[in-house]
Amino acid sequence: MAKDKKVEQITDMETDFAQWYTDVCKKAELIDYSGVKGMFIYRPYGYAIWENIQRILDAMFKEKGHENLYMPMLIPESLLQKEKDHVEGFAPECAWVTVGGQDKLEERLCIRPTSETLFCEHFRYIIHSWRDLPKLYNQWCSVLRWEKTSRPFLRHREFLWQEGHTMHASQEEAMRETEQQLDVYADFCENYLAMPVVRGQKTDKEKFSGAERTYAIECMMHDRKALQAGTSHYFGDGFSRAFDIHYTDKNNQQSFPFQTSWGLSTRLIGGIIMTHGDNNGLVLPPRVAPTQLVVIPVAMHKEGVLDAARAVANRLKDAGIRVKIDESEQSPGWKFAEHEMKGVPLRLELGPKDIEQAQCVLVRRDSGEKRFVALDELETLVPQLLEAVQQGLFDKAKKNLTDNTFPAQSLEEAKRLQEENGGFIKTMWCGEEACELRMKEEAGMSSRCMPFAQEHLGEHCAICGKPAKKMIYWGVAY
């Protein structure tokens, strides 16, 4: 009965994955709906995850020499229109400011959907000599895209992200930057979020508006659908020319610099939920969990229990663990369920019986494994357990990815595999957009990426039979 009651708040993922996802977002207090469609409230616990992501990534960016700055949120229409492909790609989902105070504006202002154009205008003013390069910039901000449908974390009209924008003297250097930042993203996803990725290049159809090349990391969710977790773009000198950003190079020649941009958003939190979560709720990777261990005093009004629990919490805090002690007036069982729902990686139970024996109970969120531990050992054991949870989550997600990636030799086979199992289907491909459209039309899958780790699955395109150029991954995407 008690067991049943615990799960009644969250729909089983096997019953309805979409509903399960929404339940977790709400019940774990990550997010809430606001009065405006597609605009969400990041609640403290959800925002804390983002803060951890920011803290870690920001350090990684700076390690590679990037500097943070902040650009305005409004873009004059004329500026947005300078690069043709870019404006065509974004125009359908722009929101506009047309009135200021009482007055209609002479030129309407776009609320940034991304900031390439603003950066370009700025770069034009500050890049004049080869000595001004490279410029390695990043900003943390929110952007606005007027999506028709929205889902918590996965598709907001306003969402939080970071966008890196860099300028380089040579094509090679800019390409290296594009690849390097994709690697930073992949490293972060795998080692901090425990989400294994497939790295690769996007097809022309799927690439960023105005980019020459788009690289992406693709992750597989628990329901075997794909989530694009981060992208890194190489622009060549297209925007430089469109915005007339030029400088004098070492040979006293006028040159156009080469540009990149790369971005990653709060969508990742949706990825964490759908990669690691289970029917009891959220499961957080220890490295980004706002609380890594929760201390639950049992029979806490009995003499000495609370003091002992606080002492243990403080010791672990001193050992560098993010600890929370739950002293609220709820029954222990209620607290167990609550913190499970919120995905806290480790739970420490401490009651009168334990105190007598100088021990406590440690429970892993990922496996449910429960063990008695001597209080002396906590400082050494807790970090080890957190690492074990982190690794356990990665291994499980990795298995899901490998077990659900299949080669196919024909469109029919790809379609059948998708219908029967889902997941990623890999085929050879001729490079024609027509084949991508056909795959979408007949099998419901879009191209995910052409992985850097290419495999030779055959000579011919699985869709049209013409000579193949690349091995490509297909999937149903979020």
Place this chain on the structure above:
RNA sequence: CCGGGUGUGGCGAAGUUUGGUAUCGCGCUUGAAUGGGGUUCAAGAGGCCGCUAGUUCGAAUCUAGUCACUCGGACCA
């Protein structure tokens, strides 16, 4: 934007077919006992039934309009 569904205390629902002045569960408040998987008992507070207009002696219930949310589809660097 196209189609389906739903709007009733904070949340989830019943009541709508056949009009008669709103019911239940959870949560909340107070008190007591409990405490190792959502603890129990007692006493309370809280709603002009999404909004507007109409029909009627009388509307949560019928009619028209409107708004919001939601699920599919289309769209989505």
